[in-house]
Amino acid sequence: MPLVETRFPSVYSLQQLAVEAASGPRLKSPQSDSKRVVSELAGSSLPKITFGRSKSFQRKRIRSSEEAVVPDVDYPSSDDSSSLSPEASSPESGLAVVPASEPFKSTGIYGDSEDDLEQVGSLLDTILLAEWEDRAQRGLFRYDVTCCPTKTVPGAYGFIAQFNEGRLSKKRPTEFRVDQVIQKFDPAKFNFTKALETEVLFQFEQLGDGEGPMTYHEDSTCPASPDLVLINVSPIEYGHVLLVPRVLDSLPQLADPATVLLALRFCQQADNPSFRLCFNSLGAYATINHLHFQAYYLTAPFAVERAPTVPLPGWRKRRDVSICTLEEYPVRALVFETGVAFNQMAELVGSACERLAAANIPHNLFVVDSGQRVFLFPNGFAMAKAKGAIPADLLESQVDPAGFEISGHLILKRKEDYENVTQEWVWRLLSFACLSDEEFDGFTQLALGEPA
Numbered sequence: 092m093p094l095v096e097t098r099f100p101s102v103y104s105l106q107q108l109a110v111e112a113a114s115g116p117r118l119k120s121p122q123s124d125s126k127r128v129v130s131e132l133a134g135s136s137l138p139k140i141t142f143g144r145s146k147s148f149q150r151k152r153i154r155s156s157e158e159a160v161v162p163d164v165d166y167p168s169s170d171d172s173s174s175l176s177p178e179a180s181s182p183e184s185g186l187a188v189v190p191a192s193e194p195f196k197s198t199g200i201y202g203d204s205e206d207d208l209e210q211v212g213s214l215l216d217t218i219l220l221a222e223w224e225d226r227a228q229r230g231l232f233r234y235d236v237t238c239c240p241t242k243t244v245p246g247a248y249g250f251i252a253q254f255n256e257g258r259l260s261k262k263r264p265t266e267f268r269v270d271q272v273i274q275k276f277d278p279a280k281f282n283f284t285k286a287l288e289t290e291v292l293f294q295f296e297q298l299g300d301g302e303g304p305m306t307y308h309e310d311s312t313c314p315a316s317p318d319l320v321l322i323n324v325s326p327i328e329y330g331h332v333l334l335v336p337r338v339l340d341s342l343p344q345l346a347d348p349a350t351v352l353l354a355l356r357f358c359q360q361a362d363n364p365s366f367r368l369c370f371n372s373l374g375a376y377a378t379i380n381h382l383h384f385q386a387y388y389l390t391a392p393f394a395v396e397r398a399p400t401v402p403l404p405g406w407r408k409r410r411d412v413s414i415c416t417l418e419e420y421p422v423r424a425l426v427f428e429t430g431v432a433f434n435q436m437a438e439l440v441g442s443a444c445e446r447l448a449a450a451n452i453p454h455n456l457f458v459v460d461s462g463q464r465v466f467l468f469p470n471g472f473a474m475a476k477a478k479g480a481i482p483a484d485l486l487e488s489q490v491d492p493a494g495f496e497i498s499g500h501l502i503l504k505r506k507e508d509y510e511n512v513t514q515e516w517v518w519r520l521l522s523f524a525c526l527s528d529e530e531f532d533g534f535t536q537l538a539l540g541e542p543a
Contacts, residue, residue: 143303246514394499
């Protein structure tokens with residue numbers, strides 16, 4: 092009997108609601124001014140952002156502060172030998188203590204006063220946020236995510252917890268095998284060709300290999316299979332969008348060098364330290380088998396960004412890409428970093444994803460620092476659950492850690508979990524996604540295609 096995933100899925104599209112409601116009680120969906128779907132857009136006009144190859148720029152690294160914002164400062168040194176256990180919460184740990192905080196309202200990447208309204212991103216950043224706000228005003232989201240209570244979990248790492256009942260859907264769950272990372276694209280199931288045109292924000296396209304300015308085209312003819320940026324109608328945070336490469340090519344949820352490069356360029360062109368992107372493979376809590384990356388804004392640093400890293404022993408540095416291992420964190424990971432070599436890093440990360448998929452190893456990507464830092468996690472949580480290894484109290488929370496959760500942003504669906512969450516509880520939950528030391532060594536060699 093095949094293993095199947097029965098978690099409540101993310102809702103990515105209004106059209107998904109309509110399709111799935113046909114087999115059960117009809118769900119009330121926000122009104123849209125267009126019923127045309129993405130599959131009908133080839134040859135029509137849509138906004139487009141184009142860009143040339145960008146000049147290199149200095150990486151902006153971040154760490155936490157008591158105000159839960161993203162300051163432009165350096166990380167603690169990776170060679171800090173201090174212990175960072177779940178109980179660590181003192182200056183001796185090398186990290187600032189993150190105190191308990193009152194729940195704060197998500198307000199996006201800008202402050203509440205006029206003095207705080209300083210643009211920190213780019214043209215893409217400005218257009219994305221303006222279009223996302225437009226869709227919010229038009230009622231295209233299932234709930235107002237900015238009203239979801241959010242707080243910093245006290246402890247050395249500053250995990251972020253959000254109480255979001257809207258993520259606990261009562262509709263029929265998406266089902267797929269969790270023991271197969273590679274699965275054939277099924278046009279009968281929901282995919283992004285069925286998303287509504289009104290959910291599309293713009294096309295995203297790189298023009299050639301030369302350097303050039305980013306340009307916004309209000310009306311541009313769609314090619315046969317455009318790269319699209321859409322809203323997620325059931326958002327996790329402010330500005331939650333989906334990057335869908337070559338949307339009409341019916342690509343399954345498998346990352347490769349070309350699509351990873353597109354994702355890195357997307358983050359680079361946004362040029363906002365609050366903007367992070369993730370990829371979830373099948374078996375690592377992707378709920379739609381149609382290639383897509385997710386991204387959103389969060390003004391608090393993710394816990395994983397604060398954890399120390401150690402250079403990978405024996406790694407032969409390829410041009411300007413370095414590889415480290417994540418240390419003193421509940422889930423092991425490889426960390427890729429570059430300042431200029433996006434093509435090389437995309438080749439390394441994308442090829443690693445291809446090899447992991449071929450070996451049937453579920454995995455997540457988490458991209459920070461405007462595309463210049465990528466975490467690659469092997470994710471063993473679903474298989475641990477299938478084997479009955481997850482304690483009942485953790486299962487009852489219905490938190491299945493995908494890329495954002497593993498990186499430190501916990502979406503809690505029950506009020507009691509939100510009120511009582513601790514760093515120790517988060518650490519315990521995430522640890523079930525972690526491979527053993529021996530398994531991680533094998534993962535590293537497989538991911539890199541050479542001995543570590």
